[in-house]
Amino acid sequence: MLFNSIDFAIFFPIVFVLYWIVAKNLALRNALILVASYIFYGWWDWRFLFLIVISTLVDFYVGKRLYGTDKLTKRKQLLFISLFVNLGFLIYFKYTNFFIETFVDSFSLFGKKLEASTLNIILPVGISFYTFQTLSYTIDIYRKQLKPTNNLLAFSAFVAFFPQLVAGPIERASHLLPQFYRTYKFNYKLVKSGLLLMAFGLFKKMVIADRAALYVNEVYNNVDDYGGVGYAYATILFAFQIYCDFSGYSDIAIGLGRTMGFDLMKNFDSPYISKSLTEFWRRWHISLSTWFRDYLYIPLGGNKKGKFRTYSNIFIVFVVSGLWHGAALTFVIWGAIHGAILMIEKGSLSYRKRVFAKLGLLKNTFSNHLFFGLIIFVIVCFAWVFFRANSLEDAWQITNGIITDFNIDRLFDKNTYLIGLKTNEFRVIMLSILSLYVIEYVHRKKNLVGILNKQSMAFRWFCYLGIVFIIIIFGVYGDRNVQEFIYFQF
Amino acid sequence: MKEFVFKSIVFTSLFVFLAAYVSKSFQGNSIELFSHNQYKSLQNKIDVAIFGTSHAYATYDPRVLEAETGLKTFNFGSPLQNISTSEFLMRKVIESNDLKLIIIDVFSESIKEITPNNEFKKRFQYKVLDNFGFSKEKLMTIRKIGEMNPLNSIPLYKNHSNWERIFESKEYKINQDIDYYSGFHTAFVLDKKTWDKHENNLKKVKFRNNTKEQLTLGEKKSISRILNFSQESNIPVLFVCAPFFKEIRGKQSISYQENIKNYLDSIGADYVDFNPLWKKIKLNKYDFVDPDHLNSRGALKVSLYLSDYILKRYNTFNKRELPSKNNRYLIAKNNSKEIIWNSEIKDSYVNDSLHVNKVYLFKVFDDKYEILIEGEKDKLKRLNTCLQYQMNYSDKIEKNCKWLNGYLEYNDKNFLSYQINLDLKKIKDMKFFIGPNKKKLIIKMDKFKHVR
Numbered sequence: 001m002l003f004n005s006i007d008f009a010i011f012f013p014i015v016f017v018l019y020w021i022v023a024k025n026l027a028l029r030n031a032l033i034l035v036a037s038y039i040f041y042g043w044w045d046w047r048f049l050f051l052i053v054i055s056t057l058v059d060f061y062v063g064k065r066l067y068g069t070d071k072l073t074k075r076k077q078l079l080f081i082s083l084f085v086n087l088g089f090l091i092y093f094k095y096t097n098f099f100i101e102t103f104v105d106s107f108s109l110f111g112k113k114l115e116a117s118t119l120n121i122i123l124p125v126g127i128s129f130y131t132f133q134t135l136s137y138t139i140d141i142y143r144k145q146l147k148p149t150n151n152l153l154a155f156s157a158f159v160a161f162f163p164q165l166v167a168g169p170i171e172r173a174s175h176l177l178p179q180f181y182r183t184y185k186f187n188y189k190l191v192k193s194g195l196l197l198m199a200f201g202l203f204k205k206m207v208i209a210d211r212a213a214l215y216v217n218e219v220y221n222n223v224d225d226y227g228g229v230g231y232a233y234a235t236i237l238f239a240f241q242i243y244c245d246f247s248g249y250s251d252i253a254i255g256l257g258r259t260m261g262f263d264l265m266k267n268f269d270s271p272y273i274s275k276s277l278t279e280f281w282r283r284w285h286i287s288l289s290t291w292f293r294d295y296l297y298i299p300l301g302g303n304k305k306g307k308f309r310t311y312s313n314i315f316i317v318f319v320v321s322g323l324w325h326g327a328a329l330t331f332v333i334w335g336a337i338h339g340a341i342l343m344i345e346k347g348s349l350s351y352r353k354r355v356f357a358k359l360g361l362l363k364n365t366f367s368n369h370l371f372f373g374l375i376i377f378v379i380v381c382f383a384w385v386f387f388r389a390n391s392l393e394d395a396w397q398i399t400n401g402i403i404t405d406f407n408i409d410r411l412f413d414k415n416t417y418l419i420g421l422k423t424n425e426f427r428v429i430m431l432s433i434l435s436l437y438v439i440e441y442v443h444r445k446k447n448l449v450g451i452l453n454k455q456s457m458a459f460r461w462f463c464y465l466g467i468v469f470i471i472i473i474f475g476v477y478g479d480r481n482v483q484e485f486i487y488f489q490f
Numbered sequence: 491m492k493e494f495v496f497k498s499i500v501f502t503s504l505f506v507f508l509a510a511y512v513s514k515s516f517q518g519n520s521i522e523l524f525s526h527n528q529y530k531s532l533q534n535k536i537d538v539a540i541f542g543t544s545h546a547y548a549t550y551d552p553r554v555l556e557a558e559t560g561l562k563t564f565n566f567g568s569p570l571q572n573i574s575t576s577e578f579l580m581r582k583v584i585e586s587n588d589l590k591l592i593i594i595d596v597f598s599e600s601i602k603e604i605t606p607n608n609e610f611k612k613r614f615q616y617k618v619l620d621n622f623g624f625s626k627e628k629l630m631t632i633r634k635i636g637e638m639n640p641l642n643s644i645p646l647y648k649n650h651s652n653w654e655r656i657f658e659s660k661e662y663k664i665n666q667d668i669d670y671y672s673g674f675h676t677a678f679v680l681d682k683k684t685w686d687k688h689e690n691n692l693k694k695v696k697f698r699n700n701t702k703e704q705l706t707l708g709e710k711k712s713i714s715r716i717l718n719f720s721q722e723s724n725i726p727v728l729f730v731c732a733p734f735f736k737e738i739r740g741k742q743s744i745s746y747q748e749n750i751k752n753y754l755d756s757i758g759a760d761y762v763d764f765n766p767l768w769k770k771i772k773l774n775k776y777d778f779v780d781p782d783h784l785n786s787r788g789a790l791k792v793s794l795y796l797s798d799y800i801l802k803r804y805n806t807f808n809k810r811e812l813p814s815k816n817n818r819y820l821i822a823k824n825n826s827k828e829i830i831w832n833s834e835i836k837d838s839y840v841n842d843s844l845h846v847n848k849v850y851l852f853k854v855f856d857d858k859y860e861i862l863i864e865g866e867k868d869k870l871k872r873l874n875t876c877l878q879y880q881m882n883y884s885d886k887i888e889k890n891c892k893w894l895n896g897y898l899e900y901n902d903k904n905f906l907s908y909q910i911n912l913d914l915k916k917i918k919d920m921k922f923f924i925g926p927n928k929k930k931l932i933i934k935m936d937k938f939k940h941v942r
Contacts, residue, residue: 006641020491186491424654461501468505469512472646473653 001043003198003252004206004477011040012256019260026183030157033180033260037160041125044166048124051089056159058085059134063148066141075142082138090131093124098327126166128324132291134159137173139295146174154180163256167249169267169287176264184261193449194258199467200439201251204244206475208432211425212241214476216388218419223394228405230419231398235381238388240433243272246285270440272380275372277342280380288324292317311347315339325387330395334386341379428474510624513646517620518655522568524662525673526621528855529564532672536587537561537810538800540673541576542595544569545732548676548783549764550593551793554900557819558797560809561590565673570614573601573712574634578627579618580716584723591804592720592727593796596754597734598746603708604636612636620645634712664858666911669786671817671854677779678786678896678907688735688781705753717759726804729754731763733773733792735781762799764792771795786907790898816854818862818907819900826850830859830914831933840930845869845904849922849932853914861908861922861933863894870904871897876928877910879920891928 001008015036022028042049062082066075137155140146149155158177164170219226219234226234250267257264267287274280281289297317303310315336322335356362361371382399389395418426442448452460517523529536538561540550547567555563566579576594583589604611615635619628624643632643641647649655664670667677720727731747747763754761764771777788784792814820815828826832831851840846848864863873876891894906914920922933 006639186494188491188494191494422654461504464501465505465508469508472509473512473650475650478648478650 001040003249004202004475007043011036011043016259020186023186023261024183026181027153029183030151030153030180033157033162034153034160037157037162037165040162041160041165044125045122048122051093051124051127052130052160053156055086055089055130055134056156058082059138059159060149060152060155062138063141064150066138067148079138079142082135086131086135090127093122093127095323095327102329129168129170130159130165132170132288133173136170136291136295137177140173149177151181161257161262163253163260163262164264167246167253168285169250169253169265170291171265171287176262179262187261189453190261191259194255194260196449196452196464196467197255197258198252199255199464199471201248201253201255202471202475203432203467204248204251204436206471206477208429208436209241209243209245209248210476211421211429211432211474212237212244214425215419215421216241220388220390220394220398223389223397226401226419227407227410228401228403229407229410229413231385231401232406233419235385235388235398235402237429238384239272239377239381240429242384242387243268244436270444272377273369273373273440274376275369277338277345277376277379280376281338281342288321292321296320307347311343314342314346318342329392330386330389333392333395334383337383337386341383432474509644509646513644516645516649516652516655518617518645518649518652519662520617521662521664521675522617523621524664525566525568528672529566532562532564534586534588535562536564536583537590538563538593539580539583539587539589539591540565540567540593540595541571541579542567542730542732543571543597543600544783545597545600545734546571546595547674548779548785549595549732549789549792550730550796551674551786551789552672553674553817553819554790554793555797555800556812556817557823558794559800560812561800562810562812563672567595567673568614568618570611571600571618572604572611572615572635573709573716574604574631575615575618576600577712577716577719578622578631581627581719582622584719584725589723589725591800592716592725593730594716594727595730595732596750597731598750601705601709601712601750603706608636616642616648619643663911666909669907669909670858674789676783676785676789678894680776680778680780680785685775685778685780704749710753713754713757713759717757727760728800728803729759729761730796731761731765733764733768733771733784733788735778760803762796764795767795786896787898790900794900816852818850818852818860818905821850821852822862822864822903822905823901826852829853831861831935833932835932837930840924840932844873844925844930846873846924846932847903851922851933857911857913859910859912859914861910863906863908863924865904865906867899867902867904870906871895873906873924874926875906875908876923877908877920878923878928879912879917882916882918 001011015032018032019029019036022032038049038052041052059082062078066078069075069078137146141148154177158171158173158180161171161176216234216238219230220238223231247268254264254266265287267285269283269286271280271283274283297313300313300316301309302313316339318335318339319332320335321338322331322333325331325334353362361368385398385402386392386395389398414423421429439448442451452463455463538552538555538559540546540552540563544567547565550563550565550567552563552565555561564583566576566583568575571579573594573596580592580594604615612635615631619631622628628643629640632640664675668675669678717727731750747765751761751763767773771791773788773791777784777791779785812820813828814824814826820826821829821832829850829852831849834848835841835846845865846863847866850860850862850864852860852862854860861875861877863870863875873894874891875894876889878887878889880887894908896906898905898907908922920933920935921931924930924932
């Protein structure tokens with residue numbers, strides 16, 4: 001079920017009302033969450049519910065057994081079972097075809113042509129997300145950082161919790177699971193702020209991301225028809241598309257959780273104002289970045305084993321992160337670009353500091369923020385080309401086109417910046433992106449909901465209705481088709 | 491919790507109220523909306539309602555039926571109107587009018603059920619349905635036309651991507667060359683280009699012989715529902731089929747048309763197919779705009795036949811004295827003086843060379859006026875005309891000169907119509923000339939007292 005669908009618009013109020021009716025009865029409430037979550041997931045394809053059920057059962061029992069034994073071999077065996085089952089599903093459903101294709105391609109490099117056909121495998125929605133979430137549970141117990149739960153119902157609800165089941169935030173058991181042991185009292189302010197956050201998420205998704213997608217899809221799916229300026233516009237728009245798409249989903253998920261009394265972790269924090277790539281990754285997909293930090297980077301040695309190992313660990317983490325996003329070389333290269341630039345960024349830190357200090361670039365001024373912010377934005381956009389391109393060939397063509405075929409005259413040519421869009425639609429995107437920056441800026445300084453709450457009721461309601469009508473009128477849906485969230489495919 | 495529930499209810503109500511208001515702006519500016527407003531302006535005084543597709547609205551001219559039968563008529567035809575939409579419209583019209591007769595134009599396109607993925611056809615049904623408020627019947631009709639999403643009954647949802655249009659003018663302007671009256675609309679003359687194209691294409695068409703195609707259960711049910719409802723309401727229903735070029739449709743449609751006829755005959759429904767009556771009506775190629783639709787002259791011929799049929803078949807109707815203010819046939823028939831201009835022309839050049847005897851100027855509806863030129867039968871077929879006027883706010887003399895070709899034969903006379911798409915209240919002077927090089931001034935109006 002998509003958050004931006006009519007099905008969900010009917011599903012959510014029903015679940016919300018039932019939830020608060022049974023909220024005081026913990027078992028009943030968790031049972032409701034579980035059933036609602038399975039319906040939510042099964043709406044897409046009920047056959048893949050069994051994967052979630054198996055993951056849930058395996059990790060629940062592995063967790064309990066892990067806690068009951070101190071024998072290292074036994075503990076390793078149990079952890080292996082959890083990793084094998086969870087990663088096994090993930091690898092089978094997500095990477096089988098990728099490995100087959102890569103294997104065949106590798107042989108062709110040596111002049112051997114292999115005949116191999118890929119398997120007709122459907123990628124279960126959100127498998128990467130819930131796999132990582134359940135894995136964190138068993139790994140934390142293995143590390144003795146977490147006590148296992150004895151409540152299968154609460155654990156099942158934790159694994160399948162519908163607000164963040166298919167696209168995160170990837171929650172840690174230590175943060176989310178205890179929330180399933182608590183009952184919540186209806187909190188008007190919390191529910192209202194949750195609904196507002198959901199509305200803001202829908203605005204990002206339906207007004208900005210899906211409208212930008214009209215341009216981006218046209219250019220990236222017909223690479224031969226466009227030139228450097230078109231590629232550049234499409235790539236910049238894609239940067240906003242993916243941000244608004246994914247952070248919009250996270251906002252809706254967090255808002256949804258909040259309406260039910262749950263606190264889900266922050267996943268985005270205005271990443272496009274970052275002044276370094278390190279900062280960017282502290283602000284972008286925070287739940288995944290911290291997951292990789294805790295369960296891959298640190299186990300690999302982190303920054304404790306010398307510079308070479310630190311840099312190679314960073315690189316490995318980002319390549320794996322790329323692969324996590326999608327089973328294609330384009331994603332691996334995207335990860336590798338980020339890894340490589342982060343290595344350079346860290347390696348040149350002391351040198352850069354010296355130079356920047358001489359140039360006066362370290363001062364905390366708006367112009368310096370803008371300067372570094374733009375540089376990081378350009379780097380991120382360069383990497384996005386590989387993330388979005390349908391193939392490596394397309395990605396090369398686009399990067400090459402932006403560099404060698406950048407005709408400045410076409411920068412202000414309507415035929416270039418209006419591809420797939422009407423003039424007013426282009427204005428809507430520009431205005432929406434601008435308002436997004438303003439809203440995020442104000443919200444960073446002061447709590448926007450707090451400011452709103454201080455206003456008169458008439459003004460507040462005017463704003464609420466305004467948001468709803470802006471989404472309904474300017475959102476992209478209906479005859480232009482509802483767009484799936486990009487991260488569903490991961 | 492109570493506060494939240496209360497506020498949610500108030501907020502939702504406010505939202506629904508505003509959405510319903512805003513929704514109207516998303517309805518779009520169309521001839522369907524224009525016709526609906528025309529229908530509403532008639533204040534529920536309709537005696538005869540005609541339903542069907544473009545075949546219907548281009549064929550049955552209410553002016554003729556009004557002039558010949560004395561029954562106030564409205565043509566509810568709309569592009570690709572499906573039988574389910576016709577049924578919905580029929581129920582709505584019956585609700586607020588004391589109807590005496592229902593006429594439904596049926597042929598393969600109108601009667602066939604819409605397949606769920608035929609968005610094109612569905613869109614045309616919405617253009618009609620959007621003009622009516624939210625109701626259970628509307629939802630049922632939406633389901634019948636193959637749409638499962640009830641939100642598509644709300645223009646704000648369905649047409650939200652046309653938000654730019656809400657800043658556009660709400661007024662729909664009828665094209666100057668379109669002959670419009672109470673839902674009926676078509677062009678005066680044959681569109682030669684389209685016609686030739688169709689005729690050339692026709693030579694390449696290989697006809698399919700699919701005589702097995704029968705009416706589906708759903709289609710039969712639609713007809714039965716219409717008949718039952720009209721019987722309950724005690725209003726007779728006349729099914730008709732507008733004339734079209736047989737060759738264009740191909741054998742598949744012809745056989746299907748025969749199946750419609752057979753089915754209507756089998757259930758004892760009243761049915762007139764104008765296709766076998768070409769000779770009787772004296773129809774020819776030049777009575778069409780294009781191979782699918784009649785022009786004003788063709789419509790006049792068919793409507794005269796239909797009027798005669800109605801008078802003979804349903805002779806119990808109480809005729810009304812309809813005002814002859816904006817109906818060209820009533821004006822000509824009654825020599826109406828209640829119009830802006832009515833004058834006989836006594837001029838040997840005009841009478842003998844141009845074959846023009848009389849001229850009328852009248853208001854058809856807001857911003858639409860007509861100059862009706864009466865002349866000798868078989869002689870007045872085309873005329874050079876020129877309209878010259880000055881707007882209130884300008885001293886510039888505007889000119890609109892053209893040849894009138896689409897002559898109309900009525901009451902043993904020939905007529906030519908000059909359509910004016912202007913609000914005459916905004917004009918300070920107007921002159922109308924006929925003949926080559928504006929030879930004869932036949933209407934000269936200063937300050938437009940009559941209009942004001």
